Amino acid sequence: MTGFVFTRYELLRTIRNRRFLVFSLAFPLLLYVLVAGPSRQVHDLRHTGVSAPLYFMVGLAAFGAMNAVLAVGARIAAERSIGWNRQLRLTPLSPRTYFRAKVVTGYLMALATIAALFVVGASLGVRMPALRWPELTVMLLVGLLPFAALGILLGHLLTADSVGPAVGGTTALFALLGGVWFPVGADGVLHAVAVALPSYWLVQAGRVGVGGHGWSAAGWLVVAAWAVALAVAARVGYRRDSRRG
């Protein structure tokens, strides 16, 4: 019950903040229409076997959702900068409930972004069997775990001033290397880098829309390894920050 009311207001604050609406929702939607709109007749984008509207729908859903969960870090850094974390430490709120509220909020925002892109995607001609939509959603949400942990880490590592550019830059880099803007080639250095990134697998989740079977074992391993490593780092960052008083 405690956590519920706390999370509800956390969510309310996030919705009222324009930055979310712009960067996590409006921006990816606009880019999607600009990128996929003109190429809606491309049924096999650069030999990926995936149509352009589907490819970019998943790519930009991943982009917006990454932004949404990384924005948790921006909020944590802002709260730290005004001493709000210290104020909360003087209440019975447990760190567990605090982080749960943050992550749940980030995930609900990510879900809103994903849903909005699916709607626009369907209007641009993306079609797949009904059950594939929830399957795709679940894969995207799982693939976001490393980014949720990264958000918490950045929130404790950076100041309120530096966290904005850091979140923007991180999203842009992961998006570019992971193939959000254009498909990664089948071999070469870029491919070798890409397959080791969680953002690549976020984009690859789109394959379930063309009858693929989700991620390979390598995909699950990459996502899990990044999630565990970043969660451990986030925990260390939090501990170090709270020891400073």
Place this chain on the structure above:
Amino acid sequence: MVGMAAGIELRGMCKSFRAGGRTVEAVCDLDVAVAPGETVALLGPNGAGKSTTIEMLLGLLPPDRGSVSVFGRPPARAIAEGAVGAMLQTGGLISDLTVRELLTMFASLYPRPLPLAEVLELTGTERLASRLTQQLSGGETQRVRFALALVANPELLVLDEPTVAMDVEARREFWQAMRALAASGKTILFATHYLEEADAYADRALLLARGRLVADGPTSEIKAMVGGRTIRATLPGVPAEALGRLEGVTRAERRGEAIVLVCTDSDAAIRALLATFPAARDIEIRGAGLEEAFLRLTAAADEREAIAA
């Protein structure tokens, strides 16, 4: 409530920080016991260790040595049980919530919160209730921060320089609320460098200077400890050191154009002052208030330190 008999106990508490390559003792060997229901002022100039003491009392900062107990428990336990409300010296409010929403959110964290209407009335924040926190002025923010400390309906209220950013009206209302809380049996500890505040609102004052407790007692007793008088006068252009050397003067301070002389023998001091600096005017001689007691005790602590070094 069970276990509330113990009050607050600080035992041999020490904390030092490293600053610029050397170690500074922020708080040293602090021994304090506060009984439940007491209103205690933690008094001292900036850098005396008031905030460090409060942060250790609240468990935000671990002491290097010594122990802290709040109602017989470690601070973290007392806080987890919702027995503590606190207002730190600095801190803002999270944005994008109205004052009412923020207080509701905060109340949800406590097992026995005070009804919202009561908090709003007690802190004079009713008219702010539907405003977003980012639209509040500095003084209004202070009021809401006070409200956040009260929402818990805490047994212990800890406030670090609560009135610093408040205007006169807010200050008056604040102390009115504090009186009501003290009368209802809450234990209150507040830090201040406004000596009048300690004098007017605390049962007891703890005087801190350079991290050490230099006096602890009822404010009336602290005044009695220092029988001397103070001379105030307008006298520009004379260094405080020269005034400090006058007969009967233990300490001289400059405040703009004015000077304050803390005296053991004010008769000798006033003669010496007028003989040496005939330009002195607007002269006032007063019995010791808490402020003078404070200057005197701080001076004594400085002397002890000088002798030790």
